[in-house]
Amino acid sequence: MSQKTNKIEDAKLVTSETPAKGVLLLKLNRPDKLNALSKELLSQLLEALKTAEKTKSVGCVILTGEGRAFAAGADISDMLERGVASYADAERLKTWERIQNFKKPIIAAVNGFALGGGLELCLLCDIIIAAERAKFGTPEIKIGSFPGDGATQRLPRLVGKSFAMQMILTGMMVTAETAERKGLVSEVVADKQLLGRALEIASDIATKSVAITPYAKRAVNAAFEFPLREGLAFEHSLTVEAFSTQDRMEGLRAFVEKRDPKFTGK
CATH class of the missing domain: 1.10.12 (Lyase 2-enoyl-coa Hydratase; Chain  A, domain 2)
Incomplete structure (x- = not known):
């Protein structure tokens, strides 16, 4: 893979590049929709991860978002149009499960909003690094819903039952500083240092055995x-x-x- 950004074939919703030896950087590329997790975006992300899993030279993946958000949640317009089918879609659920089962280390570099499904995508990653401007939340309750892609189970394991309940039942927005204090993220760095720090950690991991x-x-x-x-x-x-x-x-x-x-x- 070249050092320049490579568009995944016929895909504009996820871009990839190799910024350092052994490291693959994936960017969710739907900034006009705050990288909302449409079925197509998730499908393209899965294809990129499948390729990374088969590529022996890739030792670690960094996942981030283009623009102001990491990912601002599910595609609400699709939910409104298709109702429960937008969530219970067997292909979508299978895609989510396969992303969850990605074998190699993956770092979420949270550059902005990580809300709803965006937060749940973070929770599938192994290490979460946040920019100072990052915001985390489960706002589904505000539109008569609640998290359905893992946050009700994973979030309490990280931040404890009480704070997880507070986040989920109020839909409150959490700053990067609070997220770090509660154990949701491992580090908070200056906005301009986010990818540099994520790359530093990923490069360290990539020097280790990709078999181990x-x-x-x-x-x-x-x-x-x-x-x-x-x-x-x-x-x-x-x-x-x-x-x-x-x-x-x-x-x-x-x-x-x-x-x-x-x-x-x-």
Whole structure:
């Protein structure tokens, strides 16, 4: 992939570029609609992630938005037109599930509004970095709805039941500073430093073994899915499985030989 921005074929709603070795930057590109998550946008995002998953040289993905928003939620006009079918659309739900199951590390670089489905998309990412101007919220209650793509389950696990209830039941907007204090994001940086900082973290991750980082991601995510005893057993099984990779043994040899490991992604 070239160093210049590459449009995904026949797609203008998601753009991609490779800003550094091993890092793929994806931008939601519907700024006139604040990157509202239409079915087509999600489909194009999934295609980009599928390509990244199959590309061995990609070690980490950064996801951000074009313009003033990361993503300002679902496509309300589509909901009004199609009703429940806009949500329960089997293809849309399957796309969302596949994005959720993306194996490689992904960083959300939140450049502006992350509301409703936009926040839920953030919650599918592994690390969330926010610009100072970023705003987070679940405003669905204001239009007679509530989050339906994971926020009612994932948000309390990050910020606690009380604050999650406050966000969901009032539709309040949360600043980046508050989001960091509550544990929703890992870092807040100056607006102009957002992509630079995300790239710094992504590049660090990309230097690690692309065969091993998915194991680590699965193990950490298990902490949000399993009781402790089951989670520990799952961690153990993944550790045993990882010993079968060449990179696991290369890392051990490199440590003993006091040199940097030469990972091959196998």
